[in-house]
Amino acid sequence: MATPTVITQEQLERENIEITRRYKEMLKNTYVTLSDDDKKLIRKAFDLAVEAHKDQRRKTGEPYIYHPIAVAKIVADEIGLGATSIAAALMHDVVEDTEYTLDDLEKLFGKKIAKIIDGLTKIAILNKQDVSIQSENYKKLLLTLSEDVRVILIKIADRLHNMRTLESMREDKQLKIASETIFIYAPLAHRMGLYNIKSELEDLSLRYTKPDDYYAIDRKLTETKEERVNYINNFVSTLQDKLNEEGLEFEIKGRTKSINSIYRKMVKQGIPFEEVFDLFAIRIIYRSDRKNEKFLAWKIYSMVTDLYIPNPKRMRDWITQPKSTGYESLHVTVMGPLARWIEVQIRSERMDEVAEMGIAAHYKYKENISEDDTKVDEWIHQVREMLEQEDTKDAIEFMDNFKFNLYSKEIYVFTPKGDLHSLPKGASSLDFAYAIHSNVGDHCLGAKVNGKLYPLSYKLQSGDLVEIITSSQQKPKLEWLEYAITSKARSKIKASLNSDKRKIAEEGKEVLIRKLRHLKVDFSEQTVNQLQQFFKLTSSLDVFYNVATGVIDNADLRQYADRNSGFTGLFNRFRKSTFPTPKPKVEQPLVDKTKLDSLVFGNDEERLDYEIASCCNPIPGDKVFGFITVSKGIKVHKVDCPNSISLQANYAYRIIKAKWIDSSQREFKALIELQGIDRSGMVSDITLVVSKNNSLNMHSINLSEEAGIFDGKITVSVKNKHQLEEVMKELQNIEGIQTVKRTYKN
Structure with missing residues (x-):
């Protein structure tokens, strides 16, 4: 947030020079393509933003105007938008943080820019209110995003710059913003086709949510950089010779996969960094007119696979059938020198610009296609439809569904007439029915897939030909929600199931308002959320419905009113104790981790009752946080x-x-997973390592063997993380054991 400050004249002059430099740098790559009117518009927006923010500073102490200039540069260079968006980016915080009003901007810049800034301002205000994603207000935020695609793109640019400068924030704010970014903004960037920005958002989020993992991978990438660069250069050199022989015009770029993608692979496969073999990706960008694009792509593909053996399971053809974002490319993973897998991406210059710039380039190359027919507008329409009709019974599920539909991989299926539909991977024939039309979905009985009858729960595969069987007597059923995964299908099913319930709930809402007034309790969103938690219900709709049907009666509401002040006080006390005004950091003395085994909470380090979460089973020495349950x-x-x-x-x-502190009153269970080559005496060697340490207590050991390979799990009690790490090191040294790791799954 911007804050006023006092500066000297000398400092002001230096900063004005820097502001001018940054402004010119922002326009460097796009200046030649802008018309005179465009340049005047951007300069006018810049002058207003400089004036509006002149007395404001960021958390870093820098002039606040540095931020909108940086956002505008991302909008211009990394997303590739035009003058309207650049101007809006420069002024995106003006209404929120200064005396200027939306009416002022509309008079100065017109309705189009004012509407974009209005959307960005609404999002900023909601974020300032610490709106949680489970709140209905967050749906309003998403509705705002979907009003104009430029609002989404500028907001992504704004979030990217905030993430790039997140180190100046308090640690708790860093974690909240990074979590929010990975939860919603990275998937949004993915859906907008901004794959480079999506990867950077994911990497930056990992840096703050899992810093140990992030920096461990970053260190290892740095250590192996020279080796990787030499390897890629050798691989590229061989390819260049082959492509030059054919007289092709091309450029080859080599890169290492993102830190987040490496981390995900390590977690998914349960392997260390050293065993992630497909670290490399090569991109071949060739010059071609539109007529020969596909022909040249497949020609280059055949030349690559002549040189190197391809992995048939890793072939991806997004040229024949582009992604719904407009992304086109051929991907093939080949076995390179030294038996290392390398992903090769093949695309034309036009395809590469679409891949780099996403939706902005998609509009640029749409030629004679009207905007209403583009895939982007189709998606925006689907988002609005989903948000306006989605039932709020379980808002967390709603957000998960929304994220799933942004991030999921796609499959392609056909209607009997040969029309092609894209669906998320894992979609059922029921999802397909709703994708065709809501009425088809509401009345579907089953599906013929490739001529064979299947139930509505059948998971479709790419290339399936699907015919939906309907009946006018059929109605949506509750069990349909068990296998419908698309937001459209789920929202339509819930809307049908809950139409009668909503009418009763509306009456219950009016009754509740009157009863709360009698109890001298204000009716508000916070009150409804507390009622929902107090009565252990899943939505505000359930609260109103239960009041209307008498499940929640006067005595229940009085009990809530009596306990309400205590419930509110608990949250207020924790918020004040947890997030007071930050104090200057001081160097802390080294702590003996072997003595950390008791927890304190908040900045005042209070001793409070708590439970260890079973999902991750933290032990002393682990970095932890407390979560206040209802x-x-x-x-x-x-x-x-x-x-x-x-x-x-x-x-x-x-x-x-x-925070863990020094005490010795408790022990903690930890689960260790082992894998290795079985041999005689293995079990006794393992138990010996654990039993020889008198301060350890082994609760269980479970080993299984198949074809000479064993898997095992040991449950032990330890005082702290250091003790656990020591015993794991000893286990790793046992002959035949290949991997030793801590796990949380029994």
């Missing part, structure tokens, strides 16, 4: 818990800082 007090989670991102993004206001 009915079970404080649950302690690891910072890198599988549920951490969701909790931080959805319930940041219920997070409390937690």
